[in-house]
Structures are given as structure tokens and as C-alpha cells.
Amino acid sequence: MPIKMISISPEPGHMIQHCAGCGAEHRISLNRGAQKAKIGPVSLHAGDTLEIRVDAQPPATVTFTPSDFADLARVTAAELAHVVQRALPGVIVSEDSGGLLIESATTGPNSRIEIVGGSARAALGFPTNGAADPCHGPPVLGVSFGPEQIQDPNILALRRCNNCGSNECLVRTFEAIGAELSGSYVAEHRRIVNTLAERCKACGWSHPDVAAHHAAETKKPVDIHAAFPERELHLAEFLRPAPPAPTARPEVAR
Amino acid sequence: MANRKDFFFRERVTEAELDSAFADLEDADHNLAADLGFVGVLANAVVSPHAPVPNLTVDISGPGIALDQQGQRIFFSALQNANVAQDDNAVSTEVSGDGKEKVVSIFVKFDRALSDPRIDGNSQSVFFRRDESFKFLVVQGAEAAAGAAVPPALRSDALLLADVVRSFGQAQIGGDAISTARRQDAFVLSGAPRSIRRGQTTEAISDLLGFYNAHVGGTADRHAAAAIDYAGGNTAWADGGQNPATTVEAQIDKIVADLAAEGGAAKIGAAATEGAPRALGGGSVKSQLDALLGFINGHITVAAGAHVSSAIAYAAGGAWKDGTANPATTVKAQLDKLVSDLVADAGANRIGVGTRTNWLDGSANPAGVSILAALSKIINDLSEHSDVADGAARIGARTSGTLPAGSVRSQLDALNASAVRTNAANVFSATQTVNGTADEKVPAVATNVAPTQPAQRKLLWESAGESYKYRLYAALFDFEITANARWDGAQWVRDVAAFASSKLDFNTNFFRLNSTDANNAPIGDNWPNNFTIEMIGHGHQVIDVGGNLISPGATETYISYLGPFNNAAVGTGAPFRKVFPAQPSSITFTMLNSRNVASGPFGFFPTPIGTAAFVGGTIGQPDVQFACHVLAT
Numbered sequence: 001m002p003i004k005m006i007s008i009s010p011e012p013g014h015m016i017q018h019c020a021g022c023g024a025e026h027r028i029s030l031n032r033g034a035q036k037a038k039i040g041p042v043s044l045h046a047g048d049t050l051e052i053r054v055d056a057q058p059p060a061t062v063t064f065t066p067s068d069f070a071d072l073a074r075v076t077a078a079e080l081a082h083v084v085q086r087a088l089p090g091v092i093v094s095e096d097s098g099g100l101l102i103e104s105a106t107t108g109p110n111s112r113i114e115i116v117g118g119s120a121r122a123a124l125g126f127p128t129n130g131a132a133d134p135c136h137g138p139p140v141l142g143v144s145f146g147p148e149q150i151q152d153p154n155i156l157a158l159r160r161c162n163n164c165g166s167n168e169c170l171v172r173t174f175e176a177i178g179a180e181l182s183g184s185y186v187a188e189h190r191r192i193v194n195t196l197a198e199r200c201k202a203c204g205w206s207h208p209d210v211a212a213h214h215a216a217e218t219k220k221p222v223d224i225h226a227a228f229p230e231r232e233l234h235l236a237e238f239l240r241p242a243p244p245a246p247t248a249r250p251e252v253a254r
Numbered sequence: 255m256a257n258r259k260d261f262f263f264r265e266r267v268t269e270a271e272l273d274s275a276f277a278d279l280e281d282a283d284h285n286l287a288a289d290l291g292f293v294g295v296l297a298n299a300v301v302s303p304h305a306p307v308p309n310l311t312v313d314i315s316g317p318g319i320a321l322d323q324q325g326q327r328i329f330f331s332a333l334q335n336a337n338v339a340q341d342d343n344a345v346s347t348e349v350s351g352d353g354k355e356k357v358v359s360i361f362v363k364f365d366r367a368l369s370d371p372r373i374d375g376n377s378q379s380v381f382f383r384r385d386e387s388f389k390f391l392v393v394q395g396a397e398a399a400a401g402a403a404v405p406p407a408l409r410s411d412a413l414l415l416a417d418v419v420r421s422f423g424q425a426q427i428g429g430d431a432i433s434t435a436r437r438q439d440a441f442v443l444s445g446a447p448r449s450i451r452r453g454q455t456t457e458a459i460s461d462l463l464g465f466y467n468a469h470v471g472g473t474a475d476r477h478a479a480a481a482i483d484y485a486g487g488n489t490a491w492a493d494g495g496q497n498p499a500t501t502v503e504a505q506i507d508k509i510v511a512d513l514a515a516e517g518g519a520a521k522i523g524a525a526a527t528e529g530a531p532r533a534l535g536g537g538s539v540k541s542q543l544d545a546l547l548g549f550i551n552g553h554i555t556v557a558a559g560a561h562v563s564s565a566i567a568y569a570a571g572g573a574w575k576d577g578t579a580n581p582a583t584t585v586k587a588q589l590d591k592l593v594s595d596l597v598a599d600a601g602a603n604r605i606g607v608g609t610r611t612n613w614l615d616g617s618a619n620p621a622g623v624s625i626l627a628a629l630s631k632i633i634n635d636l637s638e639h640s641d642v643a644d645g646a647a648r649i650g651a652r653t654s655g656t657l658p659a660g661s662v663r664s665q666l667d668a669l670n671a672s673a674v675r676t677n678a679a680n681v682f683s684a685t686q687t688v689n690g691t692a693d694e695k696v697p698a699v700a701t702n703v704a705p706t707q708p709a710q711r712k713l714l715w716e717s718a719g720e721s722y723k724y725r726l727y728a729a730l731f732d733f734e735i736t737a738n739a740r741w742d743g744a745q746w747v748r749d750v751a752a753f754a755s756s757k758l759d760f761n762t763n764f765f766r767l768n769s770t771d772a773n774n775a776p777i778g779d780n781w782p783n784n785f786t787i788e789m790i791g792h793g794h795q796v797i798d799v800g801g802n803l804i805s806p807g808a809t810e811t812y813i814s815y816l817g818p819f820n821n822a823a824v825g826t827g828a829p830f831r832k833v834f835p836a837q838p839s840s841i842t843f844t845m846l847n848s849r850n851v852a853s854g855p856f857g858f859f860p861t862p863i864g865t866a867a868f869v870g871g872t873i874g875q876p877d878v879q880f881a882c883h884v885l886a887t
Contacts, residue, residue, distance in 0.1 A: 021883075152858045168842050171837060186887065190836070
């Protein structure tokens with residue numbers, strides 16, 4: 001299930017995403033733009049570069065030199081973070097579950113990190129075909145291809161997983177799921193997603209094209225955690241324990 | 255002393271003067287006796303029937319001494335005899351007829367025995383010696399009817415010794431005819447209850463002293479209480495009742511009556527008595543008895559704690575059955591000992607039992623043993639299992655089904671002849687109904703031998719088909735039903751080689767159908783064909799009547815699009831391969847291939863059966879192409 005945990009501490013909060021495509025874990029800050037490289041170690045070449053645009057500023061180029069790393073062929077996320085942080089003091093750079101995470105130091109709708117060029121893009125997992133990350137800014141509720149184009153106020157798109165290229169769309173749901181599914185993955189993930197979506201809406205983190213729609217809403221999702229944001233939510237704590245699986249005989253590999 | 259004659263010198267003493275001198279002395283002697291009041295018999299002179307053979311005479315004992323009314327001394331020394339057959343006038347004293355009687359009195363009189371005659375100056379014979387002597391007078395009274403005869407009157411010149419009653423035809427004077435009621439002893443003092451009839455002064459005084467000593471010593475002649483005055487009590491009874499003056503007899507009677515009456519106890523005072531926990535205040539016996547009764551009743555009726563049992567003695571008692579003694583101690587100690595003696599392992603050996611009923615096989619259960627011995631005998635008796643001593647033969651069993659009432663042995667024998675055995679093969683030729691208990695939760699049939707290794711399985715049921723067999727197995731974690739497949743311990747073997755085999759098995763995680771093709775080779779635990787429905791971790795899964803699989807678990811699908819791009823979003827639909835029970839909350843797109851895709855894909859309008867997916871194309875490009883893997887959860 002994609003969302004593992006949501007929390008508002010420290011402000012403005014964050015979520016831990018478990019990529020449904022590859023299983024990698026990603027920290028996604030709320031109300032803050034960010035980009036994350038694929039999980040290392042990665043192999044670079046001397047002089048590889050990465051062009052990074054922070055917020056609305058001109059892109060900055062980070063150059064990776066052999067002296068920055070113990071082994072250029074096996075560069076760790078921590079080493080990359082050190083280099084990038086040194087080159088871009090105005091960002092928050094960290095090692096996140098094995099991958100380089102670059103976050104804007106600012107928050108708000110204009111907070112963003114964009115990887116706009118550089119020879120290190122492919123090695124770090126960033127797309128090179130010009131495809132824009134569906135979420136290089138802060139996560140917002142609602143997707144839209146334009147004011148007059150197709151929109152969905154219930155989709156919360158997350159930034160691409162540069163480990164596998166998947167992009168996650170969380171879906172806000174309004175109808176109640178059957179009580180018999182309480183404690184199951186599908187039911188509890190719906191509640192966490194709805195809680196996150198309503199948090200975004202309450203904080204005004206809506207896609208501009210659907211903000212008016214959100215403001216006019218009179219209904220709220222039924223399956224939701226009322227205790228948030230006073231306490232952080234972990235999906236695992238709401239799941240009913242799985243029955244112990246008996247030792248299965250390897251009759252046929254499926 | 256006597257008047258004197260003072261004879262003088264040369265006096266010619268005359269006879270008269272000498273006689274007068276003697277007379278003066280006699281007078282003095284007589285006067286002395288008279289002055290002292292001594293008149294009567296002084297000693298002996300007791301009249302008794304003549305001995306040795308009574309007749310009409312009586313014996314008079316001697317030496318008799320008496321003083322008559324004139325003071326003259328009467329004396330005789332030897333036993334005397336007096337004839338009462340005739341009186342002094344020689345008149346017979348016989349009684350004339352039957353029913354009559356006379357009283358004949360015997361008196362003793364002073365006399366002089368004259369002797370030594372001499373001739374006086376007148377030539378007259380004069381007895382010079384005129385010694386004192388006596389004579390008995392027998393005087394008869396008038397005859398009268400028996401019991402009414404009057405005795406002769408007492409005389410002034412003689413002393414009565416006895417009255418003799420003469421009856422008609424009397425030939426002997428017996429003791430019963432002699433009466434001394436009027437005998438004139440010197441001391442005849444009549445009185446009641448005592449009188450004195452004595453001759454000597456010392457005798458009389460001795461009698462008096464005896465009477466006095468006996469009176470004082472209480473051996474005789476005690477005072478009647480009624481003759482003793484009681485002056486009255488200054489102190490009333492405790493209840494205020496008075497005790498006025500009266501006699502001792504009356505007062506003692508009053509005391510008895512007062513105390514015997516119901517109010518008696520109230521009359522007796524009682525001082526206060528100290529004590530703990532209770533004391534008695536001063537008052538009367540009644541008040542203190544009432545108080546004591548109240549204490550006792552309160553003590554007897556107290557619900558608890560009347561006496562500490564450790565304060566009550568227990569005298570030693572008999573020993574237990576096993577000889578353990580019960581010596582003297584306190585009640586508490588003995589009660590504790592009772593508990594400890596009986597709680598101990600040897601307790602049952604301390605209690606006896608009487609004769610019990612014989613066992614069903616006639617074996618006796620005699621008395622005289624302890625409970626332990628009786629219990630041990632029960633165990634031994636029921637444990638016996640020989641041909642001559644069988645425990646089962648001692649226990650009764652009522653009719654049970656086709657088994658008649660009898661002993662356990664008789665029923666076991668009957669069962670042995672016909673019962674199903676659990677350790678032998680049994681063939682049932684009739685339909686067997688196994689319902690088990692009425693509790694639906696309890697299995698009617700249970701097999702509790704379970705495999706312990708993964709490759710083990712327990713064949714529960716085997717049923718023959720037309721050619722191959724159907725089998726039911728309980729494996730370590732699976733329940734299996736096979737057709738034409740038998741587990742030989744290591745592999746599945748076909749009953750009929752020409753047919754394929756199949757196996758249905760399910761456990762807590764999945765439901766699986768397995769099959770093989772028609773292959774002669776035995777198959778291991780890996781079946782080549784199977785259809786599995788995983789059931790854990792997905793919640794409720796349903797295949798509805800329309801054939802739709804409704805399941806909450808993840809599902810995947812594939813979408814692709816190739817088409818013109820007019821600078822607007824393009825997309826396609828991504829139908830799910832199953833139906834979610836509700837709208838999924840996560841759609842994950844993984845681009846497999848794309849061209850002229852600037853952004854996305856994004857999910858739009860997701861539903862339980864599928865979602866739309868749109869991408870943004872690169873502005874200015876004529877078309878867009880993408881192929882995408884979709885994962886919905």
C-alpha cells in the first residue's frame with residue numbers, strides 16, 4: 001500500500017510512501033517541493049552534472065568530481081547529499097531510504113525542485129525524455145490538465161518514484177466501505193488517504209484549477225481518521241493482524 | 255443433838271430418869287430423821303415372788319432399812335418372807351370368784367424385840383433388852399371387780415412395801431401381781447417426766463445428777479423446744495418480716511415455715527460477693543439468686559464466646575481405632591487434635607466401620623476394620639482380576655440396551671461376545687448412524703491422530719469408485735480430497751494408471767484444485783496443474799452470480815494509447831481484472847513506453863471496476879503514445 005505513515009511533525013508535515021511499483025520508501029514533505037534520485041549506490045562519471053531549479057530561481061548546476069566520492073562507480077546517497085548541499089545551500093538535502101532527497105527550503109505553492117538537465121540525470125534516475133514530474137511541487141489535492149481541460153478534484157498525485165518510474169495517484173473516496181473490511185488494507189489505506197486529502201484541502205493545498213470546487217464542497221469522506229493531525233498515523237497500526245500462515249508445501253511455484 | 259440429862263455426883267438415878275435419857279436420845283434421833291424428812295424405806299426391803307418356787311408368799315430382800323413416820327429405824331438383815339394368803343388377822347385373802355380381786359398390802363412396822371427378862375423391884379418380869387426390831391403387816395383390802403379393787407389405806411405407823419393383787423384361784427404370787435406404786439421409799443418424788451424413788455440420799459441425788467447430766471448432755475430429758483422461750487428477734491428478716499417473741503418450738507417452726515415458703519429466699523440476707531466478670535451486690539438470697547439466674551441465662555443463651563474452649567477441660571477419652579491415645583487436655587487442644595488426627599494421612603485408619611453389604615459376587619465386607627482398611631479393601635477387591643477373584647464381578651450394572659442387568663463382569667462377557675473392537679477390524683453390514691452428542695459443537699466422529707511432518711498425511715476415508723478410489727486426507731496443514739491418487743508415504747500413486755488424478759486441498763491460506771495428466775509415473779507432492787485461490791490478506795472475496803470476482807486485494811491491468819494529440823490531455827480507460835468492494839484509494843502507473851508524453855499518467859475518475867488514465871502530451875507534437883502498467887490497491 002503506497003501510504004505508510006502521515007504526520008504533521010515537524011511542520012508542515014510529511015508522509016512516507018511505499019512505492020507500489022518497486023517497494024522503495026520515499027519521504028514526501030507536505031507543502032514543500034522536492035525531488036528524489038533513485039536508490040543508490042549509483043555510478044557516475046567524473047564531471048557529471050545535475051541542473052537543479054529551486055523554486056522560481058534560475059537553475060543551478062552541481063558538478064560531481066571524483067574527489068567528492070570514495071568510489072565514483074558506487075556513489076552513495078549520503079555522499080551525493082553532501083555534494084549537493086554544499087553546492088546548493090538554499091535547499092534541504094538528505095539521504096532518504098538510500099536515495100538522494102532534495103527539498104526546497106521554502107513551503108507553499110511555489111516551493112519546488114526541478115531537475116532540468118545534467119549528465120547525471122540518467123544515473124540518478126531522473127527522466128531524460130523531457131517528461132515532467134507530475135509533482136515537482138508540494139503535493140496538492142486535485143489534478144488538472146488545465147482550467148478548461150480534464151480535471152479530477154479527488155486525485156492527489158505524488159512525485160515520480162525515480163527508482164522505477166512509477167507515479168502514484170492517491171484517490172480520495174467518499175462512500176463508506178463495508179464494515180466487514182474494517183482492518184483490511186483496502187479499508188485502512190482509504191482512511192489514511194482520505195485523511196491526507198482532507199488535510200491538504202483544509203490547509204489550502206489544492207490544485208488551483210480545483211480549489212474553487214474544494215471550497216464549495218459540503219460533503220466529507222466517511223472513512224477518515226478524526227484523530228489526525230493531533231497524532232501521526234501509521235497504516236500498520238490499523239490493520240487486523242494477519243493469521244499465521246502455515247508452512248506451505250512448495251507444490252507449485254505460482 | 256438430844257436433850258440431855260446431867261446426872262450429877264451422888265445422884266440417885268431413877269428408872270424414869272434413865273429411861274428418859276434413853277428417850278431423849280431416841281427423841282433426838284427421831285427428831286433428826288423427822289427434821290431431815292427421812293421417812294420411808296432407805297434400802298432394800300424389795301418385795302418379790304418367792305424364790306425358788308413362787309407360792310402365796312413373797313420374799314422381802316434384806317438388809318432392809320427404813321425410818322418410820324416417828325423416825326424409828328426399822329432394820330432387818332436377812333431375806334424375809336411374808337405370807338399373803340391371810341392377813342394379820344389370819345383372815346384368808348382368797349378371792350371369792352372369778353372376775354374379782356383383792357389388793358393385799360404388805361407393810362413393815364417398827365417393833366421391839368424384848369429379851370433378857372428380869373425381875374424388877376416390883377417382882378415383875380421385865381425384859382431388860384428392848385432391841386429395835388420389826389414386823390410385817392399384811393392387810394387386805396375389800397374384794398371388788400377385777401381392776402377396781404381398792405388397796406388398803408396407808409398407815410401412819412408402818413411403811414408400805416408393796417401391794418399384791420390377789421385374783422381368783424391364784425396359787426402363786428408372780429411379779430406381775432406385785433405393785434410398788436405406793437411403796438413408801440424414803441425419797442418418793444413424783445414428777446414428769448422424771449420421778450425419784452430411792453431410799454438413800456446419795457441415791458436420790460445420784461439419780462438427780464444423772465437426770466441433770468443426761469438433760470444437759472442431751473442424752474435424755476432434753477427440753478422440748480416448746481418449753482423454751484424465744485424472746486423475739488431485734489432484727490427482721492431480709493424482706494422486713496418480723497420474728498416476735500414466742501417459744502423456741504414456735505419460732506423454729508416459724509423459721510422453717512418462713513424459709514420454706516416461696517418468699518423464703520427473700521428473707522435471707524446475702525452480702526455482696528466480689529467476682530469477675532460478674533459480681534453480686536448485697537441484698538437477699540432471692541435477689542442474688544435472681545441475679546445469678548440472669549447471669550446464667552445470659553451465659554447459656556449467648557450466641558458465641560461463652561467459654562474459651564481452652565478453658566474447658568477434656569478428660570481423657572478412648573483411643574482411636576489405630577490405638578492413638580486421646581489423653582486429658584483442654585477442649586480446644588482436643589478439638590485441634592481431632593482435626594489433625596483425622597486430617598493426617600492416618601486419619602482414615604482411626605475411624606472404624608461396621609459390617610458392609612457383600613459384594614455382588616458374595617465377597618464379604620466384615621466389620622472391625624478402619625475406614626482406611628475398608629477403603630483399601632475396596633481398592634483391592636475391585637483391582638482383583640483373576641479367575642477366582644474378579645473386581646468386575648463385584649460391581650453391579652443395570653440393564654443397558656441388549657445387555658441384561660447383572661454385574662460388570664457379566665455384561666463385559668456379553669459385550670465380548672458381540673461388541674465392536676477398537677483394536678480390530680470391524681465390518682458393519684448395516685447402515686451405521688453416528689450422531690455423537692446433542693451438542694452440535696462436538697464432532698460425531700473424530701480422528702485425533704495427526705501428522706507431525708510436512709510430508710505426512712492421515713488417510714481418513716477411502717471410498718471405492720467403479721475403478722479408482724476416492725480418498726480423504728488430513729495433512730499437516732491441508733485437508734485433501736483425491737480421486738485416483740493414493741499417498742504411499744513418499745508420493746502420489748494412481749489406482750488406475752489410465753486415468754488422471756486430481757486433488758482438492760485447502761488450508762487456512764488458500765483453496766486449490768490440483769490435477770495431473772494421464773501419466774503413469776507417480777507424482778510427488780508437486781502437481782503439474784493447479785488452480786489456486788489465495789484467501790488471506792485480501793479480506794472478503796466473492797465470485798458473484800455474474801461471474802465477477804469481487805476482492806479487496808491489489809489488481810493489475812495494462813493500458814496503452816496511440817493517437818493524435820491536439821495539445822489537450824489524452825487518455826484511455828484501465829478496466830480492472832476484478833471488482834473492488836469499493837473505490838480503490840491508490841492507482842500506480844508505471845510507464846512502459848511512451849512518446850511525446852510530457853506529464854502523467856494520472857488517474858481520473860477511478861471506480862471499483864476501473865479507472866481512466868490521462869497523460870499530457872508534448873505541445874506541438876502530432877501524436878502521443880504510451881503503454882502503461884496500472885496497479886490499483
